[in-house]
Amino acid sequence: MRLSGRGLRCVRGDREVFSGLDFTSVAGEALAVIGPNGSGKTSLLRLIAGLLHPAGGSVELSGGGAELTLPEQAHYLGHRDALKPALSVMENLSFWRDFLGGESGDAAASIARVGLDHATHLPAGFLSAGQRRRLSIARLLSVKRPIWLLDEPTTALDVAGQAVFAGLMREHLADGGLIVAATHAPLGIDARELRIGGTA
Template sequence: MQLSGRGVVCVRGGREVFSGLDFEAVAGEAVAVVGRNGSGKTSLLRLIAGLLIPAGGTIALAGGDAELTLPEQCHYLGHRDALKPALSVAENLSFWADFLGGERSDTAKSLAIVGLDHATHLPAAFLSAGQRRRLSLARLLT
């Protein structure tokens, strides 16, 4: 698979955040998005995830499922973890699996992969910041 952007333009609140942005990443590669505060790093990730619409240019995924859009094949983990503090670790995963629908995988296996299998019954409120991030990642596996 290959994710690419050509001439991407981002406008937020009537202000051009960036323009003419080109990028490319193939499966197995990582892309570091760096820049000063307000330069559009998060906006770019939100554009890729389909949460924002580019003001210009294109963002495409080659080699993915032709029946699905890019946002349908993309996962976005933002600054906030979208966990319900009163629910247990397992209940949080079940909530998101039910909410998002689709095929469901083994919750216990997902928690084991991210090293949280010991915390299944703990409320999410009791988790450290790192554990909360790992639970958010487990959500992508469930």
């Protein structure tokens, strides 16, 4: 599996965020997108996820599921956790598993992997910021998709949470997955770097 971008140009409002951007990432590899605030790290992830349309250039996936689009083969984990506060931990994860479809894993096992098995029936609104992040990470496990697009994935995680997540990322890569992560902090795994310029 190979994910690549060629000559990508991103315009938001009247501002050109980046142009002429090329990248390539292959199965079993993590690509860390690094740059100052406002340089387009999140915009790049959203372009790959199909949430934004490039003003120029293209994003292509080869070797994936031929009958599926790139967005259907990718998880996008934004810097904000998409959770319903009134729903329990299990209900939130079950919603996302049903909504995303595809090959599903065991929701309870996914919750346990991120260390939230003690909070399964707790409303998400009662969770700390780090626990909410762990629940969002559980979504990556509950529906199997080969591409993980991660925006500041370690935000709010404590040292133990970062170690757990690093282990999950290593497993994903060992299984032939691919990770593209926008980050200011080390991911805790080996990753190639893609530097994006811009103004802070």
